[in-house]
Amino acid sequence: MRTEVSKFALIQASSVSDAVSKLTQYGVDNAVAVAGATDVISRNKNRITTMMQQYLIDISGLGLSYINGSSSSGFTIGATTPISTVANNSNISSGISVLSQAASAVATNQIQNMGTIAGDVLQEVWCPYVRNDFPCWRNGGNVCYGAIGDNRYYHSIFGGRLCYANHAGDLAPALTALGATATIQGSLGTRTVSMEDLIPGINVISGRVKENTVDYNEILTEFQIPAQPSGTVSAFYKARDRGTWDFALASAAVVLNMSGSTISKASVVLGGVDVKPHRATGAESYLSGQTLSESVIQNAAAQAVADATPLTTGIGNAYRVTIANGVVRKALRSLSSTPNASVYD
Ligand SMILES: Cc1cc2nc3c(=O)[nH]c(=O)nc-3n(C[C@H](O)[C@H](O)[C@H](O)COP(=O)(O)OP(=O)(O)OC[C@H]3O[C@@H](n4cnc5c(N)ncnc54)[C@H](O)[C@@H]3O)c2cc1C
Ligand code: SF4
Structure with a gap:
């Protein structure tokens, strides 16, 4: 893996429209x-053939760094808001703690300070093949090394096509569980899409294999998080190999709307296990109408991974199905009023 940065020009955009037109022009x-450039510069240092663009169009100074609102009114969060600002915002940590917990789980303090909420959601995958410039689908070739090689850590346990690399951003499952939307500006105007439409999974856009629908000459300007019903509780739990910093082996973002002690609606979204934030629909429908008990938690976790199809070619990654089951249990237990302290599995 190369480490020196190759030459590039950093161009400050004067507005979102200016960024769109410069990207289109080049x-x-x-x-x-x-x-924040934490991913773009890593890609450059990795010398990934198709990701060493010469012109970096800087959108960090366009007034897109802000957090407005509350959990009862809903939040708007500007695209270039630093991850650390999301992690430390008191309205977010008191109202929608799933998001502050997810932001706190990203990498290191330094990366949280430089990295932005949209950059985290739109970051490239960390499959070691593409990061070492193998000529795979994502890097302009016509083979997936991850599907047939070392796929222990960075690849989907829920299938895929063309590219099997996990979506790595910790904030995306939390935003998906909260029902967030994103506004995107391009040369043809502005659109607002659900998280599911923002990251639907692998497609080919402008000749690039990617999982999100933001074209190279579009700018994501803002996330909107709807008001949460009173009594809503939420949590994020991430399992990783190293405590200092690491990507998720699996994570779970859980948002529960409560009617007294009964769950009226559940959102359960897994991270780091699929090419997109993975909505665990089986667990969601099972949890609706239930009261959180240890047996309900264990059944919900089993439902969350019941449709997993881990890779069996190459080294294989079936062990992460067990980890995904575990993170759902951990997230739900943290919301239970009577957590069973003797249960460690
Ligand atoms: C050592 C290391 C460890 C990491 N660990 C984790 C981890 O544990 N969890 C995790 O979630 N992430 C992790 N990351 C990824 C990190 O969170 C991202 O690099 C960071 O969030 C990207 O934000 P940025 O603002 O620096 O994005 P940039 O590097 O500036 O951009 C990243 C991508 O997003 C696009 N982009 C950014 N903003 C916009 C926008 N508003 N509109 C359109 N396109 C946009 C860029 O074009 C680029 O393709 C790690 C990264 C490193 C280097
Ligand atoms: S998983 Fe994706 S990034 Fe990794 S080798 Fe396959 S196509 Fe390339």
Whole structure:
């Protein structure tokens, strides 16, 4: 893996429209939007053939760093808001703690300070093959090494096509569980999409294999998080190999609307186990109408991974199905009024 940075020009955009027009002018092979640059510079240092754009269009100074609102009114969060600001915002930690817990679980303090909420959601995958410039689908080739090689850590346990690399951003499952939407500005205007439509899974856009629907010459400007019904509780739990910093082996974002002690609606979204934030629909429908008890928690976790299809070619990654089951249990237990302290599994 190469480590020195190759030459590039950093161009400050004067507005979102200016960024869109500069990206369009230089083209997908030559230009990329940059916010905190923690991923873009890593890609450059990794010398990934198709991701070493020469013009970095800087959108960090466009007034897109803000958090407004509350859990009863809903939040708007600007795209270039630092991850650490999300982690430390008291309205977020008291109202929608799933999001502050997810932000706190990202990498290191330094990366949380530089990295932005949209950058986390739109970051490239960390499959070691593409990060070492193998000529795979994502890097302009026509093979997936991850599907047939070392797929222990960075690849889907819920299938895929073309590219099997996990979506790595910790904030995406939390935003999905909260029912967030995102506004995107391009040369043809502005659109607002659900998280499911923002990251639907693998597609080919402007000739690039990718999981999100933001084209190279579009700018994500803002996330909107709807008001949460009173009594809503939420939690995020992430399992990782190293405590200092690491990507998720699996994570779970859980949002429960409560009517007294009964769950009226559940959102359960897994991270780090699929090419997109993975909505665990089986667990969601099972939890609706239930009261959280240890047996309900264990059944819900089993439902969350019942449709897993881990990779069996190459080294394989079936062990992460057990970890995904475990993170759902951990997240739900943290919301239980009578957590069973003797249960460690
Ligand atoms: C050592 C290391 C450890 C990490 N560990 C974790 C981890 O544990 N969990 C985790 O979730 N992440 C992790 N990351 C990823 C990190 O969170 C991202 O690099 C960071 O969030 C990206 O934000 P940024 O603002 O720096 O994005 P940039 O590097 O500026 O951009 C990243 C991508 O998003 C696009 N982009 C950014 N903002 C916009 C926008 N507003 N509109 C359109 N496109 C945009 C860029 O074009 C680029 O393709 C790690 C990264 C490193 C280097
Ligand atoms: S999983 Fe994706 S990034 Fe990794 S080798 Fe396959 S196509 Fe490339």
